[in-house]
Amino acid sequence: MKKVLLIVVIIVVGFFSCRKEESKYPELVLRYADNQSSGYPTVEAAKYLASLIKERTGGRIELRIYPDSVLGSEIDVMKQMVYGGIDMSRFSLGTLSQFFPELWTLQLPYLYSDSEHMWRVLDGEIGDMYLHGMVGKGIVGLAWYDAGARSFYTRTPIANINSLKGLTIRVQENDMMSRTIELLGAKAVQIPYGDVYSALQKLRIDGAENNLPSYVFMDHNQAAPYFYQDEHFRLPEVVMISVDAQKKVAAIDPSYVELFAECARESGLYERKLWLEEEKRAFDEALQSGVTFTVPDEDDLLALRKAMEPLYQELGEREREIVERIGNT
Structure with missing residues (x-):
């Protein structure tokens, strides 16, 4: 009898051990x-x-x-x-x-x-x-x-909005971004994110725009050491x-x-x-690497926003209402 009970206990323990082992694997x-x-x-x-x-x-x-x-x-x-x-x-x-x-x-x-x-x-x-x-x-x-705020960074210094005119700037594969750059008098080029560093090094572009962590994380600060912190996109x-x-x-x-x-x-x-x-x-690392930061003054920010008016004028009634709600939030 004891032998039979022992066998039963072993079987039960073995069964639940197997069940426990199976639970280790996701469904x-x-x-x-x-x-x-x-x-x-x-x-x-x-x-x-x-x-x-x-x-x-x-x-x-x-x-x-x-x-x-x-x-x-x-x-x-x-x-x-x-x-x-x-x-x-x-x-x-x-x-x-x-x-x-x-x-x-x-x-x-x-x-x-x-x-x-x-x-x-x-x-x-x-x-x-x-x-x-x-x-x-x-x-x-x-x-x-x-994803923070996106700003411009270039191979040559940017003092104000006028410094952007005539530059070739990389943007995401997105028409809104291209139009924004063009309204500032620059030429927008849509290049995949992973190709930006090479494009900067080979002088195919004068600069790009992105958030500060991405700028440093991808070593773009080594090829474009001038950061114009206008924060045009969030x-x-x-x-x-x-x-x-x-x-x-x-x-x-x-x-x-x-x-x-x-x-x-x-x-x-x-x-x-x-x-x-x-x-x-990223900011500390960029400073240590020799990056020059330029923050636009109030007059320059007003000029930047004014340059974007054509985009806002194209909005439909519903979109205008949403923009107004955003401004009042």
């Missing part, structure tokens, strides 16, 4: 793409997002992060997500506006007075309206990430999930769809904190 593995490198705020926030998802699904879903554009450029990743080839990523408004034209309004130059103003807008009704409106193209918006980024991936998540547990959104929003708050830290670090 679903999703792929998340980013065009930045490890250590960059958006990538570190994505890793934090992955840890939240793993913890809160009890290991049932794993999110694997692929940085350094290993899964393709932003445009390539976006196209793959539409067809379910990649599950999640974060995109700039410049890329997203090609799929969601209504985002054009949020890209207007000099739209916000500062970072705090932008987050009052995006954390409120206007931000929710745009975030929840990004549907119907095979991808869904989950949360906002910070373009937040959006964490997206493909509709196909969302269906797979729901198949495991319908409540996980909202859980993913909650985790994304938490990672967004974490990313903002990382961004502020990275901006300070």
Whole structure:
């Protein structure tokens, strides 16, 4: 009898041991793409997002992060997500506006007075309206990430708005950015992000525009040591999930769809904190490397904003109303 009981105990223990071992393996593995490198705020926030998802699904879903554009450029990743080839990523408004034209309004130059103003807008009704409106193209918006303010940097000094005239400036593959540069009297050239350093070195372009962390992270400060801090664009980024991936998540547990959104929003708050830290670090590193910073005075800022009036005049009635609401927020 004792021998039989011992055998039963061994079988039961073995059964539950196997069950415990099986739980170590996720039921679903999703792929998340980013065009930045490890250590960059958006990538570190994505890793934090992955840890939240793993913890809160009890290991049932794993999110694997692929940085350094290993899964393709932003445009390539976006196209793959539409067809379910990649599950999640974060995109700039410049890329997203090609799929969601209504985002054009949020890209207007000099739209916000500062970072705090932008987050009052995006954390409120206007931000929710745009975030929840990004549907119907095979991808869904989950949360906002910070991407700082974009300014100009060049190989030669910029004293004011007149110094930009005649220069060839690299911009994202985005028509709004091209038009902004051209209204300032410069020539806009759309070049992939990864080719900017080479283009600067080979004198194919006179400068580019981006946020300060990207400027330092990609060593552009070594080739273009003059930074004109006009902060013409504040373009937040959006964490997206493909509709196909969302269906797979729901198949495991319908409540996980909202859980993913909650985790994304938490990672967004974490990313903002990382961004502020990275901006300070990038500024210090740029100074140490010999970068010359020029901050436009009030008269120059007025001239810059005045040059953008044609863009604002093209707005429809609804867009004008939104811009007014943003200004009053």
